[in-house]
Amino acid sequence: MSRSSTNDPDGSPARSHTLAAIVSIGDELTLGQSLDTNSRWLAQRLVERGIVPMEHLTLPDDLAGITAALQRLADDHDLILCTGGLGPTADDLTRQALAQASGDVLIEDAVSLEQIRTWFAGRGRAMPALNAVQALRPSRGSAIPNEQGTAPGIAAHISSAAGDGADCFCMPGPPREMMAMFDSHLAGLLRPPAGRTVLTRSLHTMGLGESEIAARLGDLMRRDASPLVGTTASWGMVSVRIRYEGPGPAQEAQRAIRAVEQRVRESVGQWIICEQEASLAAAAVDALRRASQTLTVVESCTAGLLGSLISEIPGASDVFAGGWITYSNRLKHSQVGVPEELLAAHGAVSAQTAAAMARGGLERGGADHCLAITGIAGPSGGSEEKPVGTVYIAHGNRHPQGQHALIDVRRFQMAGDRESIRQWSARSALAILWYALAGRADTPLLRQTVRELH
């Protein structure tokens, strides 16, 4: 294990944090009643710092189980990040487990107790007796302040017969409290490895399937290559991940990643829409902003999902004016002017209706672009001619090269359940807009079967 130059308080050289485990604690997680999003967030923060998350573990509220897991993890890892189980109620057992795993006893931390009292006082309440337990910590450990709630974090070292043991940091489970604690207090306590670099780069494509991307990447995806290249697919988007892990300095890692990225771009560059953490919606908002253009949406089967993805992006209001959720035919007619005869002749799920929705949105919303979606998300509503998964997406552009608005209508045959069809549809609409703004409106998308220009 590499050693950094920082020292422990007792003067011995402090080991760097190289191999991490992330532990989430709570019955509601193991039983599937809640979805764990903390582990992913923490993993990203560790990777950014060159620390490799080797394992995520989710455990129930069981004292013996948590204690045993912490001891096992201390054998193979030098850093353990825990979330959950620090609440005031009887099912919160992380404090005791950490004390047992580190061979220590719990004592009351006077500073923590005062902080908890102050937290309640700030809300006009006396501290309930129940909450005093949150001020406990192992005697050789230390408390980590929580500005967002009543549960202080805890830091302690767990020894291991197999090696140097692990530094363990326990944080509260609510994501908001966990994130604030990590950013304000914990990030500074981590010791990324000095002699070892981990660097990743993600490039997100839309248009080709995963196997087509893999075929184009060829040897770049060999398992013994360095940097390693992998792919993952999600609702029409295929992400290419490049990962360097080795003894070289950061400069060398960056050079190696850049060289592979160059080769990835040569193979599949024309389908790359966004990078790293940026979402497709962020890329679309960014492209609109650079073009000084604006957008409205008219949504039927997605019914707000597209607008929601766009408005997740801070500052989206610069380019996104809003739109219409025309779930019923009545609103399609009364609010964006789709002719009743057209709805009667072609149906709500048709190229004609999609085009009329986009045209109506352009006319009434006054934006430069309008994306319209109408389709059959299922589970019912399909027919032989238009099975579940039939989706029409129209992109209206008020200011193309010519003088008239151009409407690009595409038919898709999406697969999967209601949720997949809706998510894939909203993402395809964003990709159509992005390609149009990039001057490559004729790029076909995955699952697209027909394209017409009106």
Add this chain to the structure above:
Amino acid sequence: MSRSSTNDPDGSPARSHTLAAIVSIGDELTLGQSLDTNSRWLAQRLVERGIVPMEHLTLPDDLAGITAALQRLADDHDLILCTGGLGPTADDLTRQALAQASGDVLIEDAVSLEQIRTWFAGRGRAMPALNAVQALRPSRGSAIPNEQGTAPGIAAHISSAAGDGADCFCMPGPPREMMAMFDSHLAGLLRPPAGRTVLTRSLHTMGLGESEIAARLGDLMRRDASPLVGTTASWGMVSVRIRYEGPGPAQEAQRAIRAVEQRVRESVGQWIICEQEASLAAAAVDALRRASQTLTVVESCTAGLLGSLISEIPGASDVFAGGWITYSNRLKHSQVGVPEELLAAHGAVSAQTAAAMARGGLERGGADHCLAITGIAGPSGGSEEKPVGTVYIAHGNRHPQGQHALIDVRRFQMAGDRESIRQWSARSALAILWYALAGRADTPLLRQTVRELH
């Protein structure tokens, strides 16, 4: 360990599946590039069957690591469900790890190979050479058909020196393929314990904070109680979970759960909106359907999120007509008729604007109810008078007891980041509608600071 009456193919009594581990495999998961949702889904399916998920584990694409983890898990569990790592590329290592962990070799499964060829032929393509590797399975294991993709699943037994070992089922990582394979082929292979019952019940409340719920539940939440009662909080909703785990028959478990549920309802029943898997949106859609009434929405800061939550529910179109995403002031005025003077005098985030949005939505949409949301989701846009998190939610009801539409406007001070404020706002709007339909419109919600009737 309890034994069921079914027999293994070789005639020995087949052990039942009691303690399960769920394993997710992929660098993109451990590195935080993708969010694992499979584990939660599988945990729910196991719990429904009385099998307890004791641990979720997420591992990188590393052969030795996966192999060692499978062997360790076979010591303490009798069932292991794996997802991921069955693709055709070099970073897909689950097949080899399973063979090594079960002391076996990989052979080609002729039926699987034919199914993969057929899958490609159905899409007008020859099978790429790369995909032949997906037909491999351990020689003593068996293949599980995949109707949704090219990766067959694998079943194999992993022995353990510490006990009887574990049955291991490996499924592909894409959620759609995994879910279809589980439901069609795997569920029937599970052997829930005959002499041991696990039963859970979840009741979801909106209106009180988690500590208030806990205080009202009192002794019911004792850690040594059976059934066990726990709580979790998410965006304003506090869920109460009741869990029975014991040797009794299903009847006794149900009786025990019902008795505790009765006491939970006596303590916090007036805040319970929905149960089990039902979402708040499903409860609202259901309440509208029972009242034969309809809904539109007018969304500013949530910009489609509320419509999206409602339209996630299959059949929502019976009661949900759609609405407007009035992200810009211009659309607030032009599309739902909020007077420009009113916007100028009070601002877009005000009780007056929220009320006008709801009134305009009622008038133009023709539905019985209209929910309007306007607020400051941040990170920027806050002021001293109206900090980030200030949200107004208006509920317009066309047909209250009197003759005139009634508009109920509430001010909230939400906490957290942009995503929290948006999610909490959309859920609060649904709760306001639900309480109104239940005849208890005056129920205050968490974070609500002011209520006015217009």
